Amino acid sequence: MGSYRFILSGGGTGGHIYPAVAIANELKKRHPDAKFLFVGAKDKMEMEKVPQAGYEIKGLWISGIQRKLTLKNLMFPFKVISSLLEARKIVKQFKPHVAIGTGGFASGPLLRMAASAGIPCVLQEQNSFAGITNKLLAGKAEKICVAYDGMERFFPKEKIVKTGNPVRMDLVGQKSGKEEALGFFGLDAKKKTVLILGGSLGARRINQLVQKELKFFEGQGLQVLWQCGKLYVEEYKTYDSDSVKVLAFVNRMDLAYAAADVIISRAGAGSVSELCLVGKPVIFIPSPNVAEDHQTQNANALVSKEAAIMLRESELDAEFEQKFTELMDSKELQSQLRTNIKKLAMPKATEHIVDEIEKLLK
Incomplete structure (x- = not known):
């Protein structure tokens, strides 16, 4: 042979x-x-x-x-x-x-x-x-x-x-330290970090949401690691500051995940599988523009196991701040989401x- x-x-x-x-x-x-x-x-x-x-x-x-x-x-x-x-x-x-x-x-x-x-x-x-x-x-x-x-x-x-x-193999096994991660992105160790992931090209609706909510995040004493995508970086890089880091693309995903306390993400299959391994509280905002609306179905599979929160694009203006505040105010909810999403990791x-x-x- x-x-x-x-x-x-x-x-x-x-x-x-x-x-x-x-x-x-x-x-x-x-x-x-x-x-x-x-x-x-x-x-x-x-x-x-x-x-x-x-x-x-x-x-x-x-x-x-x-x-x-x-x-x-x-x-x-x-x-x-x-x-x-x-x-x-x-x-x-x-x-x-x-x-x-x-x-x-x-x-x-x-x-x-x-x-x-x-x-x-x-x-x-x-x-x-x-x-x-x-x-x-x-x-x-x-x-x-x-x-x-x-x-x-x-x-x-x-x-x-x-x-x-x-x-990605670099996410399995290696656990980057939070301190190293915060240092890498120039973030403040005393503040909680929200990681925003819109995919490699970016997600227009998520970017619009983040832009609108920057004051709200600031009011909550949070810092933002914002991967806005290469199509949008010119538009949003003016918001880059000590507490808002605007990136076209994240080269060290392991460090971005380590730095995050809470993650807002699209619900493509790869992202969902990765986030199960990462085991942090996640709010999914599925893309409505994909075949058979499969991102909503992917997110729902986790929501039904109380392993994540999902907001549709159409609900963002009315519900985002309330849902986000509920999550940040409840240690219990955060811990439940962390435990349940990790159970789904393969x-x-x-x-x-x-x-x-x-x-x-x-």
């Missing part, structure tokens, strides 16, 4: 790319001489992110269906046919032992062709509400790795394995997913 060959596909957003890279890294650790090939969508961020992680990637001419009738939609059938033919060629040439899909459009054609060539397929679904591509592929997969309970609504029960989502997710992949190599 020569070395193993793994083909991985997932992309469109960091939420699909990051898990695919984490799985590849773990496979590589166990099989140093294995060959890897990623397949993505030609014009999406995986074409840049995957090579940065040190892996080869091929792009397919594919995109999602737009919600309204557009020229792009008229091209859709052609893109699908083109992608299926290209995917079949890639599978034939590369001859993978296992194909792994982490969601996103490109994984559709690739896993479909891998399955029809008799190659075992593993799917990884990050969200509590399954994505369309994974739902379409479920029948062809040997195993479906999920992060939430109740996924038999979408997938055949006997294929589901609850593994959790891959999270730090060994990547290893479990790779265990399932290895079973198919026999």
